[in-house]
Amino acid sequence: MTDPIILAAALEYAAAGIYVFPAHVSIGPDGKKKVWPCRDWDAASATDPARIEAMFAGSWTSVCIDTGKSSLVVVDCDGAAGITAWLALDPPRTPLIVNTPGGGQHWYYRADPDHPVSIDATGKVAPGVDVRGLGGLVIAPPSSDARGCYQWI
Numbered sequence: 001m002t003d004p005i006i007l008a009a010a011l012e013y014a015a016a017g018i019y020v021f022p023a024h025v026s027i028g029p030d031g032k033k034k035v036w037p038c039r040d041w042d043a044a045s046a047t048d049p050a051r052i053e054a055m056f057a058g059s060w061t062s063v064c065i066d067t068g069k070s071s072l073v074v075v076d077c078d079g080a081a082g083i084t085a086w087l088a089l090d091p092p093r094t095p096l097i098v099n100t101p102g103g104g105q106h107w108y109y110r111a112d113p114d115h116p117v118s119i120d121a122t123g124k125v126a127p128g129v130d131v132r133g134l135g136g137l138v139i140a141p142p143s144s145d146a147r148g149c150y151q152w153i
Helices: 004-015 049-055 079-088
Strands: 020-027 033-037 062-066 072-077 097-099 105-110 129-132 137-140
Touching: 004 020, 004 049, 004 062, 020 049, 020 137, 033 062, 033 137, 072 079, 079 105, 079 129
Parallel strands: none
Antiparallel strands: 020 033, 020 062, 062 137, 072 105, 072 129, 097 105
16 A cells, blocks of 8 residues: 555645656666656646545555646756756756755756746756656655655755
C-alpha cells in the first residue's frame, strides 16, 4: 500500500490544479537515480481525486508532477554545481523551491502559454541545469529515496 503521506500530498497537489501520478524511485548501484513512473504517466496524470486514489492504490514510493499539463516549468539544478550555475544567470526569483536528496534544487515557475518550454533544454541552459516543461516530470515532496527527502524550502 502506498504511504498515506504520499497519497495525501498527491491529493493536495491535485486540489491546487497540479496533475500528479505515482512512481517508484531508487538509487542504482552507480549512484544514479532511477525513476519508474506508472504506465503511460503522461496520459494517466490527473487532478481527479477518485482517479488519483485508484492510481496510488499500489505500493508506490513517490508522487510526481506532470509539468506540462500543470502549466509549470521546473528548473532542475543538479547538485551544488548546478545551483551555482543557475544562480550565476541571475534567474527570476520564485518562492517555490525544493531541495532534492542529491543536494540540488528544483525551481518552480508558472509556464507562459505564449512561450512553451519543452524538456529538450536539458544541459543547454548551463552545466548541471535541466529544464522540465511540456512532456516533463519532476518528483515532488514529500517523496524520498535512499539519499533523503524532497523538501519545500
